Amino acid sequence: MQANHxxxxxxGASVxxxxxxxxxxxxPARDFGVLLLRWLAQGTAASQPLTVLDGLAGCGIRGLRYGLExxxxxxxANDADPDRLPLLTKNLAPLRAQGLSLNCTALTIQKLLAQLLLEERRFDLVDLDGFGAATALVPAALEAVRFGGILYLASSDGRSFTGHDRAAAVxxxxxxxxxxxCSWELALRLQLGAIARAAWSLGRGVEPLLSFSEGRTFRTAVRVSxxxxxxEELQLGLQAYCHRCGNHWGQPLLRWKGLGACSCGAEPVLSGPLWRGPLQAPALLQEALSLEDPQRPLLAPAAQRLLLRLLADDGLPPEASALADLGRQLGGGPPPLAALLGALRQAGWRASASGVQAQQFRSDAPWPELLATAARLQSGGSDG
Ligand SMILES: C[S@@+](CC[C@H](N)C(=O)[O-])C[C@H]1O[C@@H](n2cnc3c(N)ncnc32)[C@H](O)[C@@H]1O
Ligand SMILES: [Zn+2]
Incomplete structure (x- = not known):
């Protein structure tokens, strides 16, 4: 959107x-960044600095909110567009008035990250809310995060991240x-896989805190250790999907012996390497949520609803399935999600709704059994 003036x-911010x-x-993406920094702040001594790099700042709203809230x-706060610098400086002026240390620059993020590396400057939180694929920035961005700090990254290259431009994905x-x-989840897992590989190559570790999308932008926050x-290396792997019957399955790269044919006999298509570990850190998010002041909530209602959904789904098992795809496999409409999950749980399997995308779910039930359960429900069987 091109906004007006x-x-x-x-x-708490006005810009x-x-x-x-x-x-x-x-x-919601801005709310979550503030929430994560608040969570980080309560584990940091009050006498310690709490530093943020907002590397693709636009009008500077994120930097302002990190300071105020x-x-x-x-x-x-940095944005490569030099025409934005006066606006950035003006919008962030309240922080200077409050005695915060403030830098406003108009460098490309590539130049700024290189400069920060030379100066050995690190931040508690690095927020890169960019356009396109952010993978080229990841190693230098990781260098700018202190140990225990957070990298909060956005990509909007939907075509390559969801497999619609396979050459660009390579x-x-x-x-x-x-x-x-399950294209949003696929994109998030690919982005996390790229972050993990870059972190490991620098000798660091990563823990995903929050992963979400609205279908246009893929956002991941990781803690850098x-x-x-x-x-941790077991979390990187490959994922198979069978177009004939809808089955998903996967394997860590460390145990890769080939993903084989599907139980229906068809050859699957393969994606990866990608992250097969958790997508969210529910305990941490719950703690962060408990810091909300009900009188002055920082989360907008939409952000709160999304966070509660994400909290209820850590992202395991790592292969999700879509109810609509299940319906396509069965012919006719799929059973209601709640009924399917209930029947699977009653049969002793893990089964939960996906927090990443509506009408998707994850279960460790073997796919033929899941299909049979869904078919019974579809034909009106109680499956009890
Ligand atoms: C998605 S917008 C940022 C929006 C902002 N974070 C917000 O929440 O409103 C991306 C910004 O990145 C800037 N940008 C694009 N390429 C850049 C680069 N290589 N280095 C720094 N900034 C860049 C653009 O000028 C644009 O303002
Ligand atoms: Zn199959």
Missing amino acids: SHYCEA ELGSGFFRADSR AGATAVW RRLGAAVRAQP RQPAAA
């Missing part, structure tokens, strides 16, 4: 939008990507 208020890119409906003591992600029904956790 009007004033815009969001949570002028200028004529550049701004989306009011990306508020999450207690950042230093904010660096170039940008170093991965095979095949279109399949000094070194990988035990067996």
Whole structure:
């Protein structure tokens, strides 16, 4: 959206939008960044600085909110567009007035990250809310995060991340990507896989905190650790999808012996390497949510609803399925999701709704059994 020059208020912040890119409906993404920084702040001694780099800042609303609502003591807001610098400086002026350390620059993020590396400057939270695929920025961005800090990254290259431009996916992600029904989750797992590989190559580890999308932008927040956790490498793997029967399955690269044919006999298509570990850190998100002040909530209602959905689904098992795809396999409409999940759980399997995309689910039930359960429900059987 090209916004006009009007004033815009969001949570505790008020900014002028200028004529550049701004989306009011990306508020949940901004709310979550503030929430994560608040969570980080409560584990940091009050005497310690709390520093943020907002590397693709646009009008600067994120930097302002990190300062006003999450207690950042230093904010660096950068946007490559030099025409935005006066606006950025003006919008962030309240932070300087409050005594925060403030930098506003108009460098390309590539140059800025290189400069920060030379100066050995690291931040508690690095927020890169860019266009296209962010993978080329990831190694330098990781270098700018302190150990225990957070990298919050957005990509909007839907075509390659969802397998609709497979050649670009190889170039940008170093991965095979095949279109399949759970495309948002596929994109998030590919992005996390690229972040994990870059972190490991630097000797670091990563823990996903939050992964979500609205179908246009794929957003992941990870905590960066000094070194990988035990067996963290097992989280990188490949995913198979069978177009004939809708089955998904996967394998860690460490145990890769070939993913074989589907139980229905057809050859699957393969995607990866991608992240097969958790997508969310529910305990941490619950803690972060408990920091909300009911009198002055920072989360907009839409953000709160989304967070509660994500909280209820850590992302395991790592292969999700779409109810509509199940319906296509069975012929006719699929059974209601709640009935399917209930029947699977009653039969002793794990089964839960996906927090990433509506009308999707994950279960460890073997696919033929899941299909049979769904078919019984479809024909009106109680499946009890
Ligand atoms: C999605 S917008 C940022 C929106 C903002 N974070 C918000 O929440 O409103 C992306 C911004 O990145 C800037 N940009 C694009 N390429 C850049 C680069 N290589 N380095 C720094 N900034 C860049 C654009 O000028 C644009 O303002
Ligand atoms: Zn099959």
